[in-house]
Amino acid sequence: MRFRLLRRRLTISAPRVSVRSAMPWPLRWAVLAIMLGFCGAIALWAFEFGKNLAGLEPHAREEVLALREQLAQMRDERDKAQSVANTSGSLLTAERATQERLLAQVHQLEQDNRSLRDDLGFFEKLIPANSQDDVGIRGLQAEVLAGQQLRWQILVIQPVKAGPEFKGRLEMVLSGTLAGKPWEMPLPQGPVALQFRQYRRLEGVLELPAQAVVKQVTARVLDANGSRAVQTLKL
Structure with a gap:
């Protein structure tokens, strides 16, 4: 019988035995609190140590704010520079257009200047050496163009400075032949007012x-008193 009891205790069929600590529960809670505090202290130390490793010093927030302000300032400067660049582009375009317009005006002024020089030379040739206080015809010119056209040019002059204003008219008559017969033709629009x-x-x-x-061109200047000047040009 004793052998059976001993074998039952030493083999798998032995009854289960539970071991319980004799530590009271208040002490258990105290130990648990100490462990939790120790773990929290370690975690806080690890966090501070990590901050130091990452370079996050106590004044890092101020530095971040300052960097953000600098970034905003640089963005504003960039926007201003872009606006200045756009304005400069517009000004360059307007300046090019102005230069082109000025060049066109310069070319036009050069042409006008040449025309004025030609007129001045034409007038100098026509003014007589001994000017008289009367209206005269100078430089009557006529040229037959292709297509049955005649171009004419005339200068009526009063060679007196600060003289009275002349009021009259110009009559012009073309003479020659038409189909072999004598022919004359005045200006189609009639006398020209002067x-x-x-x-x-x-x-x-x-x-x-x-x-x-056309063989001859006759120009006549008249006023209220009658004929003042006559000039004939033979072609």
Whole structure:
């Protein structure tokens, strides 16, 4: 019997035995609290140590705020620079357009200057050496163009400075042959009104009839008192 009891205790069929600590529960809670405090202290130390390793010092927040302000300032400066660049582009475009317009004006002024020099040379040739206090015809010119046209040019001058204003009219007559017969033709629009103090330049182009041959051009200046000047040009 004893052998069976001993074998039952020493083999798997032995009854289960539970071991319980004799430590009271208040002491258990105290030990647990100490362990939790120790773990919290270790965690806090690890956090502070990690902050030091990462370079997050106590004044890091102020530095981050300062960097954000610098970034905002740099963005504002970039926007201002972009605005200045856009404005500069617009100004360059406007300046190019202005330069092109000025070049066109310069070319036009050069052409006007050449025309004025030509007119001045033309007038100098026409002014007589001994000017008289009367209206005269200078530089009557006429040229037959292709297509039965005649271009004419005339200068009426009063070679007196600060003289009275002249009021009158200009009559012009073309003479020659038409189909082999004598022919004359005045200006189609009639006499041209004249009103000037020193000179008046007139020119125009006339359409000639078919088979017309112009041999002579006669210009006459008249006022209320009658004829003042006459000049004839033979072609």
